[in-house]
Amino acid sequence: MIKFLLRYPEKVVVPLLQHIELTGLTLLISIVIASALSLLLMRSRWLSQLVVGLFSAVYAIPSMALFALLIPLFGLGEKTAVIVLVIYNQFILVRNILGGFHSVDPAVIESAYGMGMSGAQIFFKIRLPLASPVILAGIKIAAVSTIGIATIGATINSGGLGTLLFEGLQTMNMVKILWGTLLSSLLAIAANLLLAALEKKARKAVNGEG
Amino acid sequence: MRTAVEFRSVRKRFPKASYDAVSDVSLKINEGEIVTILGTSGCGKTTLLKMVNRLYEPDSGEILFFGQPIRQMNPVELRRKIGYVIQQVGLFPHMNIGENIATVPKILGWPKQKIEKRVDELLELVQLPAAEFKKRYPHQLSGGQQQRVGLARALAADPAIMLLDEPFGAIDAITRRSLQDELLSIHRKFRKTFLFVTHDIHEAFRLADRVLILDAGKVQQFAAPAEICSKPACGFVEKLVDSAREEQLEWKAGGAENDQVSASLS
Numbered sequence: 001m002i003k004f005l006l007r008y009p010e011k012v013v014v015p016l017l018q019h020i021e022l023t024g025l026t027l028l029i030s031i032v033i034a035s036a037l038s039l040l041l042m043r044s045r046w047l048s049q050l051v052v053g054l055f056s057a058v059y060a061i062p063s064m065a066l067f068a069l070l071i072p073l074f075g076l077g078e079k080t081a082v083i084v085l086v087i088y089n090q091f092i093l094v095r096n097i098l099g100g101f102h103s104v105d106p107a108v109i110e111s112a113y114g115m116g117m118s119g120a121q122i123f124f125k126i127r128l129p130l131a132s133p134v135i136l137a138g139i140k141i142a143a144v145s146t147i148g149i150a151t152i153g154a155t156i157n158s159g160g161l162g163t164l165l166f167e168g169l170q171t172m173n174m175v176k177i178l179w180g181t182l183l184s185s186l187l188a189i190a191a192n193l194l195l196a197a198l199e200k201k202a203r204k205a206v207n208g209e210g
Numbered sequence: 211m212r213t214a215v216e217f218r219s220v221r222k223r224f225p226k227a228s229y230d231a232v233s234d235v236s237l238k239i240n241e242g243e244i245v246t247i248l249g250t251s252g253c254g255k256t257t258l259l260k261m262v263n264r265l266y267e268p269d270s271g272e273i274l275f276f277g278q279p280i281r282q283m284n285p286v287e288l289r290r291k292i293g294y295v296i297q298q299v300g301l302f303p304h305m306n307i308g309e310n311i312a313t314v315p316k317i318l319g320w321p322k323q324k325i326e327k328r329v330d331e332l333l334e335l336v337q338l339p340a341a342e343f344k345k346r347y348p349h350q351l352s353g354g355q356q357q358r359v360g361l362a363r364a365l366a367a368d369p370a371i372m373l374l375d376e377p378f379g380a381i382d383a384i385t386r387r388s389l390q391d392e393l394l395s396i397h398r399k400f401r402k403t404f405l406f407v408t409h410d411i412h413e414a415f416r417l418a419d420r421v422l423i424l425d426a427g428k429v430q431q432f433a434a435p436a437e438i439c440s441k442p443a444c445g446f447v448e449k450l451v452d453s454a455r456e457e458q459l460e461w462k463a464g465g466a467e468n469d470q471v472s473a474s475l476s
């Protein structure tokens with residue numbers, strides 16, 4: 001395996017960097033869209049339930065099926081992969097962002113309004129910090145699942161570590177398969193550890209232990 | 211004497227309700243007075259209070275704050291002149307006690323040193339030594355201590371009036387009594403106007419200059435405790451006073467029985 005890496009470093013490093021770029025881009029877009037959606041939905045409980053319900057149904061569609069569905073619309077390649085991944089993430093992220101905000105004690109919000117804090121002050125100084133552990137937990141799950149599902153994107157030429165896996169399968173090249181498996185797993189574990197640490201820190205701050 | 215708060219034919223009905231939560235209330239509260247608002251659960255005490263700091267808007271009528279209609283005031287500005295304390299306290303769990311108390315002074319842009327000094331002063335006022343409590347977080351405090359901080363936080367920017375919604379309702383009887391004493395001593399010191407909601411008749415009579423008795427959103431009587439006892443305005447008030455008296459008698463009777471029991475045991 002090491003020999004393969006030394007002889008063809010670009011065959012390992014390039015897919016890894018592509019994979020990081022693909023998941024990073026996906027997460028960024030997912031978070032922006034999910035934040036906007038959540039802010040819109042925050043006011044209406046039944047509408048949020050409806051939308052989260054719809055996203056959970058979409059989340060249940062197997063990724064191959066969703067790719068197949070969207071290729072006629074967006075073609076093969078990275079764009080379609082990012083779109084699919086962003087759609088998947090909406091369920092996890094919107095559910096956790098809304099859940100985070102709903103988890104804030106209403107008495108805390110009432111006293112904040114009562115003492116004369118403005119809506120913006122309450123959002124940035126109270127609601128957002130108190131919701132952040134649950135939101136970060138959502139981002140953690142979304143990151144890990146994106147890293148995983150993104151490997152399947154290789155079937156539609158989106159690049160990334162999936163390429164190593166599928167090439168390895170087609171040519172029965174064990175070394176490629178192992179590199180693909182190893183790196184995608186390590187990437188997922190690293191993302192999980194990093195975001196779990198952030199979540200823990202936020203949770204401590206919320207409980208006044210940080 | 212100035213009028214701190216005036217209600218003029220104030221009425222409030224919640225959407226889809228078939229009755230008024232507050233029904234045609236007109237009265238004046240003097241500056242520096244402690245008024246307790248007494249009534250059974252659901253009679254409209256909280257609704258009446260929350261209309262003063264515009265957490266609720268009346269359907270009709272008008273409320274004046276030192277002569278100025280609050281409808282014409284910016285709600286956020288108005289609330290910064292009014293201290294607000296609720297039963298659940300609602301301290302910010304991610305901020306320490308000092309930061310909790312400093313919230314409104316910070317928003318008002320006070321200089322740092324003035325805020326520090328004010329926080330220490332207030333902690334002393336509510337009998338929580340700053341050295342020990344300032345850096346603690348809300349979850350490290352007992353219920354009674356949390357409510358002391360709630361009180362200090364509400365007093366921080368020296369509000370003209372204080373609204374207190376059953377602030378001691380979730381606190382044990384002994385601690386409640388000492389909190390009542392502290393509230394009275396704070397009032398003696400600063401002569402602020404207090405509107406204090408409670409469903410406990412003993413608390414209401416103990417604290418008040420005047421008691422406002424509410425039932426089904428209507429004012430039944432608004433008078434000094436002694437006058438309410440000697441001249442109850444209606445059957446409802448009479449029943450309320452009688453039931454409190456009976457309770458006290460039962461207590462005494464119970465005490466006598468207990469004495470006998472202990473006597474026969476010895």
Ligand SMILES: Nc1ncnc2c1ncn2[C@@H]1O[C@H](COP(=O)(O)OP(=O)(O)O)[C@@H](O)[C@H]1O
Nearest residue numbers: 224225231249250251252253254255256257258
């Ligand atoms: N936010 C609300 N929405 C609808 N109805 C409410 C709301 N708050 C209070 N009410 C109703 O208004 C009446 C008075 O309630 P409230 O002022 O909270 O009573 P109290 O504080 O005396 O217990 C009750 O019948 C209650 O159910």
Ligand SMILES: [Mg+2]
Nearest residue numbers: 255256257375
């Ligand atoms: Mg109430």
